[in-house]
Amino acid sequence: MTQTAIPFLFMRGGTSRGPYFNRADLPDDRDTLAQVLVAAVGSGHPLNIDGIGGGNAVTTKVAMLSLSDDDWADIDYFFAQVSVEDGTVDFKPTCGNILSGVGPAAIEMGLVKATGTKTRVKILATNTGARVVANVQTAPDGVVYDGRAQIDGVPGTAAPVGLQFMDTVGGATGAFLPTGNLIDTFEGVDVTCMDVAMPMAIARADAFGLTGYETVAELNENRDFFARMEAVRIQAGEAMGIKDVAASVTPKFGLLAPARDGGTVAARYFMPWTAHPTMAVTGAQCLASCVLTPGTVAQGLAAIPNESPAPITLEHASGMIDVLVDYALNNDGITLNSAGLVRTARLLARGEVMVPRRIWEG
Structure with missing residues (x-):
């Protein structure tokens, strides 16, 4: 055989x-x-x-x-x-x-x-x-x-x-904020580098001239955006201490925009060389943590629940995903205790x- x-x-x-x-x-x-x-x-x-x-x-x-x-x-x-x-x-x-x-x-x-x-x-x-x-x-x-x-x-x-x-x-970098900063700037784009469940580089959609509500097909066809995003991702990953970023899927990349369908915030997630058709569970935790942390690129995009655990609803390309975040504010941002989700x-x-x-x- x-x-x-x-x-x-x-x-x-x-x-x-x-x-x-x-x-x-x-x-x-x-x-x-x-x-x-x-x-x-x-x-x-x-x-x-x-x-x-x-x-x-x-x-x-x-x-x-x-x-x-x-x-x-x-x-x-x-x-x-x-x-x-x-x-x-x-x-x-x-x-x-x-x-x-x-x-x-x-x-x-x-x-x-x-x-x-x-x-x-x-x-x-x-x-x-x-x-x-x-x-x-x-x-x-x-x-x-x-x-x-x-x-x-x-x-x-x-x-x-x-x-x-x-x-x-x-888990990947050893720190909640791997660069030590709430916001870094790469290629003229403000980015929050965060490591919660998945190391991510997170930016606002309008920093790339996008609305944040684009479909997966529209994003995947926008090769100029991907070229610019990849340049930002590589610099962000290197600043986070991740090796061989160009050949690795980490850090992943995320875009945020104001919610428009009743969620907490609109989000798009990248794998990273194509747009995710929905939302990664790990990425959802990182994006939710970014939304809850004062001073990140998410500041001002959403009304933050005044409670913990805090329900965060991310509007993604195919609907919504709910994350229940158990956290506490501290001098460096937040202390994350756990995050709960329901999948099938x-x-x-x-x-x-x-x-x-x-x-x-x-």
Whole structure:
């Protein structure tokens, strides 16, 4: 046989989807692992025609699960962002949408036992060190996927997966404000560099001559904007202490504008070389934290709730996402305790994905 078979679950997590593997079924060596994931997804072609990817960055994501050695966690969640066309893999970031499926996947894999009508799974996101509690709807025969929860960007309804994110500050850079400033200026654009769940460079849409209400298609067609944004992102990332920024998806980039549909603020999120069709769960936490922090680029864009936990609603390209932020003001901005979101997930398929044996013999 000229191919190696690797067991996997194919799941939608939030507004993303991809293969979920047991880490024990994959090579230990990071370089070989990257080659296996590129082959499995089909990176190197805009349609991922020779793999199970979907031709978009939200459909070329990979979750790898294992029992945790951490005293707190049940499951270690190791994430990989596989590029659509470049044949590369980025192990630096994590993904909150894919994380929505980690609790259900852990139960499906037999790594966690379902308990009653709701199973609590404690997850360590090993890429960033974030700790997340996932509350998964369950029954005696396993995970319950049917339900009434609806998230913008996904058709229909499904069972809710409640996520509570902790220890998300400074996971990639070691600091809430990696540059030490509330606002920096790069290429003439005021930017807030912030590391909450995901390191981000955040600016106002009007700084680029945009309204902040553009569709994904309109943004992706605006190559002049992307060229300018990328120059700003690279300088911001370097100022944040991130290495090889031009070749990495971190820091991600976000734009803010006043809300127009009843939310707290309008936001657009970039992955970073295309616009996100909805909103990343990690990005939503960082953007919400930016909105709540006095003196950032978000100052004056929104009416800030005078309470904690504070409900922040981000208007994104496909609807809205709600983030409940438990925080306190301090002299340096805010102290973030945790952020809560509700997502959904669904098991789409299970089986074996095949990769050429010349890449890995298994």
